[in-house]
Amino acid sequence: MLTLTKQRAALHYFFAAVIFSIYGGRVCPFIESISIWQTSAYSFITFTTLFLLRTKLIKDRVGFKNVLLEVSLFLVGAIALSAWYNSYYDFPVESGLKVLFGIGSLGALISLDLALQAQVKHYPHTEYQHLPEKMIHMRHSIASQLAALVVFIVMMLTTILAMIMIKDVRWLTENIGQIEEQAALVSIIKEFAFVAVVLIIYTCTIMYHWLQLLRLLLDNQQRALIAAANGDLSVRVPVSHQGELGIIAYYTNDMLGKLAQSKDEVIQTRDVAIVGLSALAEARDNETGGHILRTQEYVRALAIQLQNHVKYRDYLTNETVDLLYKSAPLHDIGKVGIPDAILLKPGKLTDDEFTIMKTHAMIGAESIAVAEKQMGSNSFLAIAREIALSHHEKWDGSGYPYQLSGDDIPLSGRLMALADVYDALISKRVYKPAFSHDKAKEIILAGNGSHFDPAVVEAFVNCEQMFVSIALTYNDEKQQAA
Known part of the structure; x- marks a missing residue:
């Protein structure tokens, strides 16, 4: 039986196959030599094989290693599909590169979404009281991470759309006079819109999980501080990673532990004082x-x-x-x-x-x-x-x-x-x-x-x-x- 993370991965791979089937058979103005059924068959065979490999190679756990493995799998699938198209349908090198970059980019987006979703899933069950000293100093700024994610997504969107534009311009110049101007314009706009919508949907999904994880981190931090303010010093904040909020959580736990120890010492001193004063009166x-x-x-x-x-x-x-x-x-x-x-x-x-x-x-x-x-x-x-x-x-x-x-x-x-x-x-x-x-x-x-x-x-x-x-x-x- 598939876990929730694997179920989500299966949906991602299924929709990736659907996206490339529709793109190859109905959207891309270059592919005329194969039908939508053929592109669908190739896409589903490719992504089904990748998913089966994924179940063997990638464990249901949190870690950057999973992201690299996921992207590598997509790149392997992209190279195999590009080679197939080049061998049997004589696709030009540029089209193969577009397939390679498109599937690789989709793999990067899917792997990021799955990694964030895994962190959200595992976060409530991850509670470490201590982190190794070297991990404390290996601080990854959450602002830098978010900035890097945004820059990566913007660059990827820009690159893909630029590749589409250059390819479409070349296609127009090569087929000028053979295709009606309005039909060509509709075909180009359709491809731009399709790719943009797909990428925006994936980007929004990633940002949603990022904000969901951030909310979890902040909510648990707030919950612990409120509980401490109300006198409960036994509460602790889950430490899920070594980012800035992870370090804050670590030192919050350290502070709560020391406060609890100090409180116990104060209570013990108070009780001893009570016994002493009571004994004085009793004497x-x-x-x-x-x-x-x-x-x-x-x-x-x-x-x-x-x-x-x-x-x-x-x-x-x-x-x-x-x-x-x-x-x-x-x-x-x-x-x-x-x-x-x-x-x-x-x-x-x-x-x-x-x-x-x-x-x-x-x-x-x-x-x-x-x-x-x-x-x-x-x-x-x-x-x-x-x-x-x-x-x-x-x-x-x-x-x-x-x-x-x-x-x-x-x-x-x-x-x-x-x-x-x-x-x-x-x-x-x-x-x-x-x-x-x-x-x-x-x-x-x-x-x-x-x-x-x-x-x-x-x-x-x-x-x-x-x-x-x-x-x-x-x-x-x-x-x-x-």
């Missing part, structure tokens, strides 16, 4: 290290559940969920500013002490705001500041520090509020025993619509088994043993 608190890990996982579980909620699915993208997960450990960073006498007090706090304790939300938010001022605001710092400031706000407005209510409380704070309370309930403290999951669930349900956002409570109910699993995975005994 001064009477809570255990498992609290940070558990609340982080709770927040992610709740956020994933709310991704299906019509109100929040546009906001809770996978990237936002990841930011919530990474920011959650900083919710109590402000406790580093609370005096030890209050922070580490084993008993219940007095009203004045609790008033001071409540300031940790403001202290944490202000600390992160300082980082924002130095580094510039970004989504991670913004979410971390929201969580630190608002995770003690309550749905009914009775929380602190600003007594925000309802949707005025950032979603990040509402998620952290439930996660923080749940973990405090199921964890043992110096002032209370650990509650069971069912008891903690009962207390959270009692706070539905007062302490907690009803949508967040619903998400908790839907994923409560994940909360149980997280609590077991990161229980305090395991963390202390680690």
